[in-house]
Amino acid sequence: MTADTPKVVSPASLDQANSFGVSAQAAAALQVSRRDHFYHLHELPEYRSGPVMMLGGGSNILFAGDYPGLVIFNRLAGRQVLDATDKHAYVRLQAGENWHESVLWTLQQGLAGLENLSLIPGAVGAAPIQNVGAYGVELADVLDQVEVWDRQRQDWRMLNNKACAFGYRDSIFKRDPERYFVVNITVKLRVKPKLNLRYHGLRDELNAMGLSNPTPLDVSRAVCTIRRRKLPDPARIGNAGSFFKNPVVSPEQAARIGADYPQMPCFGQADGAIKLSAAWLIEQCGWKGYRDGDAGVSERHALVLVNHGCASGASLWDLAQRIRSSIHERFDIRLQPEPVVILPAAKTDTP
Ligand SMILES: Cc1cc2nc3c(=O)[nH]c(=O)nc-3n(C[C@H](O)[C@H](O)[C@H](O)COP(=O)(O)OP(=O)(O)OC[C@H]3O[C@@H](n4cnc5c(N)ncnc54)[C@H](O)[C@@H]3O)c2cc1C
Structure with a gap:
């Protein structure tokens, strides 16, 4: 040494x-x-x-x-504009940088593309792991490449967007967690903004702010306002954001459930599959606002498990299992956890 x-x-x-x-x-x-x-x-x-x-x-x-x-x-630090034309700029963000501060920094450079991903907690290095997404945008939409330390080869490697095999809250890094350490990411951002306002709540928020011709910074502010209103702040009440992924089912299964629940939200996917709202399913089973000791489900958002004070990780995981069982029993759907779960026997949960 x-x-x-x-x-x-x-x-x-x-x-x-x-x-x-x-x-x-x-x-x-x-x-x-x-x-x-x-x-x-x-x-x-x-x-x-x-x-x-x-x-x-x-x-x-x-x-x-x-x-x-x-x-x-x-804790690798640093942010850098690598290359810019009149249309695009490539920005490199080191893995240890705070994600939200990095988003704000890119906006201060006059670069657009990350504004919808404002206020997601955590570090830059974790963003490609589950292909962070919010308000109609995913990291994959702007990611150019990821530099990793390849543990198998004991060397640096650049992976382009395709090699990261991004999916919904998924990537090669999540599927092969032992192999890569993310060192930095490079994103391709726009000099001339093209805003993504497909998420209707975002449009409503901008209208409420009196902004008919918003800038990327306005969009970032609107996203922050919505998030502060909808999601519990981990600095006040422990949580990891959405605890379950939205399930993607076949059209036949969605139709079977929809026959009993015609008001069920359904989102058609490009491949014909149907994405359902995990929050809606959990709410139907009566879990929103539920509390057992210090482990509970947020009153604001049915997808968010919360630690009201001294809950153990095991009690939160036990609650998650009970929620999954009830959804399975009622809808025949197995919810998948979004965060990584470290079990007592040190197995990583990827059921
Ligand atoms: C209130 C709240 C709201 C949230 N909202 C969203 C949201 O809108 N969209 C969304 O996608 N997520 C959301 N999340 C989840 C979370 O913020 C993101 O997944 C974020 O990217 C995690 O960053 P982190 O640094 O905290 O990761 P960590 O929790 O530290 O790590 C997460 C996983 O990534 C791995 N990892 C971390 N860094 C590296 C690295 N450099 N190299 C290799 N592996 C690494 C870890 O081993 C672990 O498996 C939310 C969480 C909270 C608490």
Whole structure:
């Protein structure tokens, strides 16, 4: 080991490192804040022997148990406009930067494209993991490439948009979580904005603000206002945003359910499948605002599980399982969790 090898803390509390605010610990943890740190990771016995996970802001993870391996906090900093024409600019954002601050920074540079993704908590490096999306836009719409540390090859690699195999809250990184550490992303943004106002609530908000000809910054402000109104703030009440993905079902299954529930919201997909609203399904089963001790479902949004104070990760996961069972029983649909769930036996949940 050399003076450049990152320092390991063992064990390490994760209490402040997850937006659910549950108590958990990792067998060991360290921070990477320089590129050369990656070359030295293999010198560490904790890196070579056990499970390893990179973490950003901890806003898309539930620790239902302790993590038995090494947690690496990505703190790589930097934002840069690489190249610009009169139409587009390529912007590189390092993985440890705060996502929302980076969105605001691009808008301050006069560049549009990320405004609908304002106020999503967490770090830049996690954004490609589940292809963050909100208000009609996904990261995949603007992402040019992702630089990763490939753990298999022990080297840097550039993955273009196609190689990331993005899907709805999905990517190659989510499907193969052991392989890549995201180091930075490059997005292609517009000099001349082309706003995406397909989400009707966003239009309504802009109208309420008296803006008939909004700028990208106006859209960002409107998104922030809607999000503050709709979603509980993790700084006040622990949560990880939407806990379940919206299920995508066949047209036949949607029609079967729709026969009993004609008011059920349905969204047709390009491939003919139908996306249903997980929040609506959960609400139908009476879970909105439910509370069992300190584990509960938000009164504002049926998709958001909340920690009212001292809930354990295990009790939140137990509640999630009960919600899934009731949806399955009533609608024959198996909801999938959106955040990564660390189970007590240290298996990652991808049911
Ligand atoms: C109130 C609230 C609202 C939210 N709204 C949205 C929303 O609108 N849309 C949306 O898509 N998400 C939303 N989320 C979820 C979350 O904010 C995003 O998924 C975000 O990208 C997670 O960032 P993070 O840094 O906190 O990730 P973390 O929770 O730290 O990590 C999440 C996963 O990514 C992996 N990971 C993190 N960094 C790296 C890296 N550099 N390299 C490799 N793997 C990495 C981790 O191992 C883990 O598996 C919301 C969460 C909250 C609390």
